[in-house]
Amino acid sequence: MWNRIRTLIIKELRILLRDKKTRIIIMVPPIMQLFLFTFACTLEVKNISLGILNYDFGYESRELIRRFEYSPYFKKITFLKSLKEQQDFLDSQKGIITLTIPNDFSRCIGNGDQTKIQLLTDGRKSSSSQIASGYASSIISTYLQPENAIQTEPMRVRNWFNPNLDYRYFTLPSLVGILCMIMGIMIPALSIAREREFNTYDQILVSPLSTLELLIGKTVPSLIIGLFQATLMICAAVFIFRIPFTGNLFLFYLSIIIFMTSVIGIGLFISSLCRTQQQAILGVFVVCVPAVLLSGYATPVENMPQCFQYLSTVDPLRFFLVISRGIFLKSMTFSNIMENLIPIIGIAFFTLGFAGWFFKKKLD
Amino acid sequence: MSAFVEIRHLHKEFQGHTAINDLSVSLEGGQIVGLVGPDGAGKTTLIRLINGLLKPTSGSISIDGADISAERKKLKDIIGYMPQKFGLYEDLTVIENLRLHAKLHNVSESEQKIQFKKMLEFTDLTRFTERLAGALSGGMKQKLGLACSLLGHPRLLLLDEPGVGVDPISRQELWRMVNELLRDDVLVLWSTSYLDEAELCKNVLLLNESKLLFSGDPKELTQKLDGRVYFLKGVSDRRQMLSRLLDHPNVIDGVIQGSLLRLVFKEGEMPSLKMLGDLGNDDLELVSATPRFEDAFMEILGSKISGHSVLANRLSELPKSETITVRAQGLVKRYGNFTAADHIDFEIKQGEIFGLLGPNGAGKSTTFKMLCGLLKPTEGNAFIKGIDLKKNGPKARQHLGYMAQKFSQYDGLSLLQNLQFFAGIYGLKGKELKTEIETIVSIFHFEPYLNMETEKLPLGIKQCLALSCAVMHKPPVLFLDEPTSGVAPVMRREFWNHINGMVSKGTTVLVTTHFMDEAEYCDRMAMIYRGKTIAMGTPDELKRKMQDEEHPNPSMSDVFIRLVEESDMEVST
Numbered sequence: 048m049w050n051r052i053r054t055l056i057i058k059e060l061r062i063l064l065r066d067k068k069t070r071i072i073i074m075v076p077p078i079m080q081l082f083l084f085t086f087a088c089t090l091e092v093k094n095i096s097l098g099i100l101n102y103d104f105g106y107e108s109r110e111l112i113r114r115f116e117y118s119p120y121f122k123k124i125t126f127l128k129s130l131k132e133q134q135d136f137l138d139s140q141k142g143i144i145t146l147t148i149p150n151d152f153s154r155c156i157g158n159g160d161q162t163k164i165q166l167l168t169d170g171r172k173s174s175s176s177q178i179a180s181g182y183a184s185s186i187i188s189t190y191l192q193p194e195n196a197i198q199t200e201p202m203r204v205r206n207w208f209n210p211n212l213d214y215r216y217f218t219l220p221s222l223v224g225i226l227c228m229i230m231g232i233m234i235p236a237l238s239i240a241r242e243r244e245f246n247t248y249d250q251i252l253v254s255p256l257s258t259l260e261l262l263i264g265k266t267v268p269s270l271i272i273g274l275f276q277a278t279l280m281i282c283a284a285v286f287i288f289r290i291p292f293t294g295n296l297f298l299f300y301l302s303i304i305i306f307m308t309s310v311i312g313i314g315l316f317i318s319s320l321c322r323t324q325q326q327a328i329l330g331v332f333v334v335c336v337p338a339v340l341l342s343g344y345a346t347p348v349e350n351m352p353q354c355f356q357y358l359s360t361v362d363p364l365r366f367f368l369v370i371s372r373g374i375f376l377k378s379m380t381f382s383n384i385m386e387n388l389i390p391i392i393g394i395a396f397f398t399l400g401f402a403g404w405f406f407k408k409k410l411d
Numbered sequence: 412m413s414a415f416v417e418i419r420h421l422h423k424e425f426q427g428h429t430a431i432n433d434l435s436v437s438l439e440g441g442q443i444v445g446l447v448g449p450d451g452a453g454k455t456t457l458i459r460l461i462n463g464l465l466k467p468t469s470g471s472i473s474i475d476g477a478d479i480s481a482e483r484k485k486l487k488d489i490i491g492y493m494p495q496k497f498g499l500y501e502d503l504t505v506i507e508n509l510r511l512h513a514k515l516h517n518v519s520e521s522e523q524k525i526q527f528k529k530m531l532e533f534t535d536l537t538r539f540t541e542r543l544a545g546a547l548s549g550g551m552k553q554k555l556g557l558a559c560s561l562l563g564h565p566r567l568l569l570l571d572e573p574g575v576g577v578d579p580i581s582r583q584e585l586w587r588m589v590n591e592l593l594r595d596d597v598l599v600l601w602s603t604s605y606l607d608e609a610e611l612c613k614n615v616l617l618l619n620e621s622k623l624l625f626s627g628d629p630k631e632l633t634q635k636l637d638g639r640v641y642f643l644k645g646v647s648d649r650r651q652m653l654s655r656l657l658d659h660p661n662v663i664d665g666v667i668q669g670s671l672l673r674l675v676f677k678e679g680e681m682p683s684l685k686m687l688g689d690l691g692n693d694d695l696e697l698v699s700a701t702p703r704f705e706d707a708f709m710e711i712l713g714s715k716i717s718g719h720s721v722l723a724n725r726l727s728e729l730p731k732s733e734t735i736t737v738r739a740q741g742l743v744k745r746y747g748n749f750t751a752a753d754h755i756d757f758e759i760k761q762g763e764i765f766g767l768l769g770p771n772g773a774g775k776s777t778t779f780k781m782l783c784g785l786l787k788p789t790e791g792n793a794f795i796k797g798i799d800l801k802k803n804g805p806k807a808r809q810h811l812g813y814m815a816q817k818f819s820q821y822d823g824l825s826l827l828q829n830l831q832f833f834a835g836i837y838g839l840k841g842k843e844l845k846t847e848i849e850t851i852v853s854i855f856h857f858e859p860y861l862n863m864e865t866e867k868l869p870l871g872i873k874q875c876l877a878l879s880c881a882v883m884h885k886p887p888v889l890f891l892d893e894p895t896s897g898v899a900p901v902m903r904r905e906f907w908n909h910i911n912g913m914v915s916k917g918t919t920v921l922v923t924t925h926f927m928d929e930a931e932y933c934d935r936m937a938m939i940y941r942g943k944t945i946a947m948g949t950p951d952e953l954k955r956k957m958q959d960e961e962h963p964n965p966s967m968s969d970v971f972i973r974l975v976e977e978s979d980m981e982v983s984t
Binding site: 050051053251252 | 783784785804805806808809811813815817818819820821822823824828831832833834835836837838840880890
């Protein structure tokens with residue numbers, strides 16, 4: 048039995064790694080995607096383009112504008128000359144926020160009177176606008192604080208595990224999971240469809256291979272390649288992006304293996320349904336996109352409607368993201384890992400069992 | 412005045428590989444010209460060159476006085492072309508396909524109606540006008556393809572292997588259709604790898620390895636063999652006898668035909684039993700036979716094959732016994748209301764070649780698949796060496812060697828890696844695996860190809876590889892699915908030599924085929940039609956049943972056609 052499984056694994060690996068092109072296809076995209084996601088998918092709002100319509104020519108407004116100029120968040124400041132220009136600025140999406148300073152701004156402050164400032168934001172980009180207006184308000188309110196007021200600190204916020212709130216701390220460990228999942232579904236999904244396309248599937252089915260042997264023989268090669276890619280990505284995260292790896296590496300690999308097994312089961316299941324590789328790729332797409340959306344990578348699971356929260360419990364990525372972030376950033380404890388690993392084990396049994404049942408249905 | 416089609420010094424190369432080598436021929440209208448040759452001989456290339464779909468490397472082709480590469484647009488309307496594959500849109504209905512092709516050939520609306528009616532009646536497809544082309548049977552698809560290529564009254568009709576993968580009945584109908592359509596000026600170029608089909612043409616072009624070996628009346632070639640073709644009667648062990656005789660210096664070709672051996676002798680001496688030496692049997696008799704085109708073809712190729720199968724030599728002889736090795740017991744397969752196989756029963760003894768014959772879609776593939784475990788029967792059981800496939804599939808399959816119809820080794824692996832893989836999944840390991848692979852490599856002379864990727868291998872080597880992968884674990888039972896369809900006669904003989912050798916050693920063989928020559932090699936066969944066994948017996952028994960005044964000497968093809976017709980009559984009454 049082991050001999051047959053070994054033969055099958057060697058064959059799968061040979062086919063996957065047969066030439067330089069395929070080898071590059073397996074190695075380069077995950078790393079490329081890792082860079083792409085990390086740099087392109089920033090969740091922070093930085094480099095905001097701000098429009099200022101200033102009716103006031105006094106000292107106070109110049110001083111306020113200088114505060115904006117020195118802020119790290121606002122990069123490009125455009126001075127607007129009329130209401131019309133302000134309208135254009137937002138309409139043509141040159142920026143998402145404008146600041147209007149009234150003509151009596153300096154005078155009111157000088158007199159110690161109340162004054163008003165208007166912030167206009169682009170609601171089409173609701174979350175960025177909100178963040179930008181938050182930054183702007185905090186600059187304005189600090190400026191308006193009386194100079195002689197006692198600097199008190201009623202509250203000090205400290206961010207655990209990610210003291211500088213670097214968004215990469217959040218995205219990179221998640222990406223390791225997401226990219227592993229995509230590969231872990233894609234490789235096995237294509238493998239059986241490819242055998243069907245090239246008529247080799249029948250040849251395998253008439254051989255004495257049993258369902259279990261076939262299942263193992265198809266799972267292990269994807270697992271090996273998945274682990275290799277995961278290693279590449281972990282190295283990139285730690286050595287290139289300098290994400291701290293605080294947890295236990297052995298436990299992390301154990302979790303990856305179990306997680307990969309569960310998604311390979313999904314891939315094999317897709318594969319057993321498809322006749323061609325094209326169909327299989329479509330199948331992968333149909334599964335992967337919702338799996339990422341439900342995982343809590345982009346939006347917290349807690350914010351989803353109740354029914355989607357239930358649905359997300361069959362998404363292995365949801366649990367793995369918790370483990371991945373936990374091990375990377377906060378040295379997650381064994382019991383905490385197990386809490387999230389057990390659902391994945393359950394899912395793995397289910398998906399592999401289902402794929403096996405489908406193979407068997409065809410075999411016997 | 413030049414001929415209708417004039418080909419001069421035609422030469423075509425693909426990336427350094429010569430596909431057509433210095434071919435010159437002129438063809439007049441009003442005839443069917445057979446374009447014959449094994450796979451890869453250059454038939455399709457020639458047809459595509461004539462059609463202007465490929466540009467010649469050098470040389471010229473002119474049709475009706477106009478050069479094809481210069482004036483293709485003008486000539487387009489007088490050429491009808493039926494490609495080997497993809498000629499039809501499977502997602503369109505029969506009538507939509509016709510309309511599309513009519514538009515492509517600029518047939519006017521009013522003319523369309525007349526032509527469609529004629530074509531539909533002619534092809535007997537009127538009932539299926541609204542059916543999707545993809546849902547038609549193989550034979551009907553070819554007929555529709557032919558009808559499409561006939562629209563607009565072409566004067567040159569190029570048919571690229573219309574008979575491939577089509578059962579004898581449909582082939583006969585296609586042939587009849589083309590003949591009836593033949594008007595005075597139409598030239599039909601009919602490409603085929605079936606030599607019996609070529610024999611019907613008055614004029615053939617024989618291509619082999621990119622060269623034109625012969626052009627003219629096939630009778631010219633067959634006449635040369637008059638008095639050199641004989642049947643050997645009264646043979647007790649025909650396989651052993653054939654293998655002995657093929658090694659005789661005076662015998663240039665031999666095949667099994669039912670209980671007889673068909674032998675072609677060398678030119679010169681008058682063949683006699685004495686000449687063959689001591690054959691250890693006194694009841695032998697030589698009876699003169701009519702030469703066939705295939706005999707001539709084999710002679711012109713001049714390659715004689717040895718009667719010994721080195722592949723069989725590595726097998727140890729199984730003790731002769733009457734045990735049943737393969738058994739189909741009331742096999743039924745239903746898809747919804749449709750019964751693809753209806754209570755199929757048969758038994759195959761050890762060391763027997765059993766054939767499953769039938770037209771496309773008759774249920775022979777379904778039966779075959781149920782016997783090797785690729786399909787689960789709705790009812791009934793299949794046994795290999797007494798093991799029920801349903802109960803212990805993997806164990807039963809260990810005894811099986813399987814060769815699929817289409818090439819099904821891994822394209823991405825090298826030849827050696829394929830051998831290693833198939834040896835491995837059949838449980839060979841370590842030293843045993845190494846020696847078995849070494850033996851196979853030396854038997855088939857695979858050495859130069861070991862590290863070549865399988866997709867780049869020559870066709871013949873591919874076929875040998877497929878056979879090697881099936882027999883490497885020395886299976887006592889061998890399943891062959893249309894093993895030699897589209898394979899050249901020489902290779903077919905070599906292939907059957909190996910099979911015969913292995914059968915002599917006690918291997919049991921189940922083969923599906925619609926190649927009637929192949930059926931002659933079987934010890935017994937079952938004719939499957941509409942999911943039912945309509946006849947079973949030895950080839951001679953079946954032939955004897957069909958003997959009548961009209962057919963004193965029925966061929967396997969005649970038997971097949973008669974049996975199917977009779978069965979159709981029963982159904983309709």
